[in-house]
Amino acid sequence: xxxxxxxxxxxxxxxxxxxxxxxxxxxxxxxxxxxxxxxxxxxxxxxxxxxxxxxxxxxxxxxxxxxxxxxxxxxxxxxxx
Amino acid sequence: xxxxxxxxxxxxxxxxxxxxxxxxxxxxxxxxxxxxxxxxxxxxxxxxxxxxxxxxxxxxxxxxxxxxxxxxxxxxxxxxxxxxxxxxxxxxxxxxxxxxxxxxxxxxxxxxxxxxxxxxxxxxxxxxxxxxxxxxxxxxxxxxxxxxxxxxxxxxxxxxxxxxxxxxxxxxxxxxxxxxxxxxxxxxxxxxxxxxxxxxxxxxxxxxxxxxxxxxxxxxxxxxxxxxxxxxxxxxxxxxxxxxxxxxxxxxxxxxxxxxxxxxxxxxxxxxxxxxxxxxxxxxxxxxxxxxxxxxxxxxxxxxxxxxxxxxxxxxxxxxxxxxxxxxxxxxxxxxxxxxxxxxxxxxxxxxxxxx
Numbered sequence: 001x002x003x004x005x006x007x008x009x010x011x012x013x014x015x016x017x018x019x020x021x022x023x024x025x026x027x028x029x030x031x032x033x034x035x036x037x038x039x040x041x042x043x044x045x046x047x048x049x050x051x052x053x054x055x056x057x058x059x060x061x062x063x064x065x066x067x068x069x070x071x072x073x074x075x076x077x078x079x080x081x
Numbered sequence: 082x083x084x085x086x087x088x089x090x091x092x093x094x095x096x097x098x099x100x101x102x103x104x105x106x107x108x109x110x111x112x113x114x115x116x117x118x119x120x121x122x123x124x125x126x127x128x129x130x131x132x133x134x135x136x137x138x139x140x141x142x143x144x145x146x147x148x149x150x151x152x153x154x155x156x157x158x159x160x161x162x163x164x165x166x167x168x169x170x171x172x173x174x175x176x177x178x179x180x181x182x183x184x185x186x187x188x189x190x191x192x193x194x195x196x197x198x199x200x201x202x203x204x205x206x207x208x209x210x211x212x213x214x215x216x217x218x219x220x221x222x223x224x225x226x227x228x229x230x231x232x233x234x235x236x237x238x239x240x241x242x243x244x245x246x247x248x249x250x251x252x253x254x255x256x257x258x259x260x261x262x263x264x265x266x267x268x269x270x271x272x273x274x275x276x277x278x279x280x281x282x283x284x285x286x287x288x289x290x291x292x293x294x295x296x297x298x299x300x301x302x303x304x305x306x307x308x309x310x311x312x313x314x315x316x317x318x319x320x321x322x323x324x325x326x327x328x329x330x331x332x333x334x335x336x337x338x339x340x341x342x343x344x345x346x347x348x349x350x351x352x353x354x355x356x357x358x359x360x361x362x363x364x365x366x367x368x369x370x371x372x373x374x375x376x377x378x379x380x381x382x383x384x385x386x387x388x389x390x391x392x393x394x395x396x397x398x399x400x401x402x403x404x405x406x407x408x409x410x411x412x413x414x415x416x417x418x419x420x421x422x423x424x425x426x427x428x429x430x431x432x433x434x435x436x437x
Contacts, residue, residue: 023437025430032423035426043410050345052288059286060284063285070278072275073274075272076270078269
């Protein structure tokens with residue numbers, strides 16, 4: 001897992017082509033946070049349930065369905081080379 | 082006073098329900114009895130007219146401590162039918178172990194009339210398996226070395242917790258903005274086209290036995306986390322299943338607990354309606370719903386509970402007594418946390434400096 005995080009971060013950083021040590025610091029701090037959260041999640045297993053999908057006794061019966069096209073929006077983003 | 086002890090049909094010793102054999106075993110002669118044998122001997126019959134009541138404690142109740150370790154402040158007093166000792170326990174306790182003679186004691190007044198459960202799932206995991214499971218469970222990377230599970234695990238207790246089981250139908254509809262996105266490149270720009278649709282879905286969904294714990298003392302999140310129970314193994318309630326375990330009766334009624342079941346059902350209904358929308362993004366703008374609860378059942382479900390302290394802080398762990406699922410928040414060694422996160426972070430930082 002640590003390997004995959006490391007490679008994802010490194011490849012991301014390489015793509016950015018930056019030599020800023022602040023970027024390296026930011027990425028390593030982010031990696032630390034991800035590791036901490038995953039470790040803490042192993043020790044914290046008490047979670048209040050908000051869903052009841054295990055207790056569905058019959059599939060959803062759809063009694064009404066409609067899909068009407070309304071409009072299109074367009075956004076553009078400049079690609080950095 | 083008001084409690085039942087199960088006697089062996091052979092030697093008159095005390096019987097306990099065995100999770101391993103699913104029968105009743107005598108502590109003294111090791112004879113094993115089935116439910117049918119106990120029924121035939123009239124052991125499971127309750128004469129509701131002859132049930133004695135608890136006694137109120139005299140004076141300042143805050144001076145008393147429960148003798149069976151139950152957590153609660155509303156204490157009452159019973160007398161052990163076996164040794165005659167006074168048992169001080171929470172008002173909602175339905176079964177306990179006498180701390181003086183170690184015999185199982187069932188407070189019959191807590192399981193008759195309005196308090197009589199309709200169903201029970203008998204324990205399937207015995208204490209030795211629970212202790213091993215807890216040791217495995219506590220082996221987490223951040224658990225402090227001095228958190229001695231061998232010392233605390235002996236305090237674990239098998240407790241039947243009261244649950245309301247709600248069954249019914251949810252009818253609902255959603256109005257949403259369904260968006261399909263298409264991306265393409267044009268020169269130096271990435272163009273994203275979002276096609277919006279007015280989406281409407283209406284439907285109904287049936288739910289069966291959504292459980293909500295009916296005891297104020299147990300943490301809702303803990304009881305939610307040990308789900309699911311396999312309700313196919315639920316059997317009609319028989320007082321004999323309580324022998325050898327602690328048990329609580331409900332102290333939150335079904336009208337109070339319905340809100341927690343309703344919240345879960347309503348959220349799931351919304352999710353199921355959204356799942357039928359085949360779009361990249363679905364933003365729900367309106368959700369109307371109606372829940373019809375058709376049936377509410379009262380059942381006792383098996384749990385293993387452990388209350389313990391570590392460095393003056395309370396910790397609570399629970400295990401599903403049917404499936405063996407363990408949950409709880411373990412203590413955290415913050416030095417380990419710093420090491421386990423700090424070292425990889427520093428390594429990543431150094432490597433990035435080298436690579437960039």
